[in-house]
Amino acid sequence: ILNVEQSPQSLHVQEGDSTNFTCSFPSSNFYALHWYRWETAKSPEALFVMTLNGDEKKKGRISATLNTKEGYSYLYIKGSQPEDSATYLCAFRGIYNQGGKLIFGQGTELSVKP
Amino acid sequence: EAQVTQNPRYLITVTGKKLTVTCSQNMNHEYMSWYRQDPGLGLRQIYYSMNVEVTDKGDVPEGYKVSRKEKRNFPLILESPSPNQTSLYFCASSLSPIVRSQDTYEQYFGPGTRLTVT
Numbered sequence: 001i002l003n004v005e006q007s008p009q010s011l012h013v014q015e016g017d018s019t020n021f022t023c024s025f026p027s028s029n030f031y032a033l034h035w036y037r038w039e040t041a042k043s044p045e046a047l048f049v050m051t052l053n054g055d056e057k058k059k060g061r062i063s064a065t066l067n068t069k070e071g072y073s074y075l076y077i078k079g080s081q082p083e084d085s086a087t088y089l090c091a092f093r094g095i096y097n098q099g100g101k102l103i104f105g106q107g108t109e110l111s112v113k114p
Numbered sequence: 115e116a117q118v119t120q121n122p123r124y125l126i127t128v129t130g131k132k133l134t135v136t137c138s139q140n141m142n143h144e145y146m147s148w149y150r151q152d153p154g155l156g157l158r159q160i161y162y163s164m165n166v167e168v169t170d171k172g173d174v175p176e177g178y179k180v181s182r183k184e185k186r187n188f189p190l191i192l193e194s195p196s197p198n199q200t201s202l203y204f205c206a207s208s209l210s211p212i213v214r215s216q217d218t219y220e221q222y223f224g225p226g227t228r229l230t231v232t
Contacts, residue, residue, distance in 0.1 A: 004156075034220070043118070043223040044157075044204070089157070101147075101172065102221060104157040
């Protein structure tokens with residue numbers, strides 16, 4: 001059974017703090033690692049798709065790194081703002097995933113206090 | 115505007131009363147999928163479809179049916195809903211997920227349907 005783990009489960013920070021969280025995934029048969037941002041009552045919104053070991057992606061104050069050999073990805077948020085409050089999901093896609101399935105982690109719920 | 119739509123967004127129903135949740139996408143995507151989201155369990159795939167008339171089970175298919183008669187639509191059918199199907203459901207679509215080097219296909223999600231079965 002393929003397992004994707006995210007930590008921490010939840011995080012409470014003050015506005016202006018920088019934060020990071022982790023996604024662990026199987027290191028074998030890796031194809032892609034997706035990060036999504038999910039606000040309550042909205043659709044999960046794609047942040048990054050990462051495919052190569054050592055990949056670093058950035059979108060504004062949010063960035064992500066990827067280590068496929070050891071099976072982890074970090075998501076960083078620099079200078080957190082209240083509007084960053086959301087659940088951040090990672091999803092693993094393996095080469096042999098049936099039907100191109102994404103296997104999701106449980107998410108990290110971020111709360112940013114003004 | 116490229117989007118995935120789901121209806122209804124909220125539904126409260128009773129055990130055993132058949133219901134259908136519709137999903138439609140306007141991006142000409144081959145691949146469509148249904149997920150359910152439950153606290154502490156993440157998103158789990160129910161069924162997926164690689165193209166018209168091609169569907170297959172995901173991780174948690176019991177109690178659900180799907181059909182794919184047209185490319186744009188992928189309805190989720192609960193023939194006899196039970197309380198353990200109370201959940202938040204998401205439909206998603208993407209281009210074909212067939213693995214090709216250097217290609218990755220993002221999944222676009224609908225807004226979700228919150229279903230309560232009493």
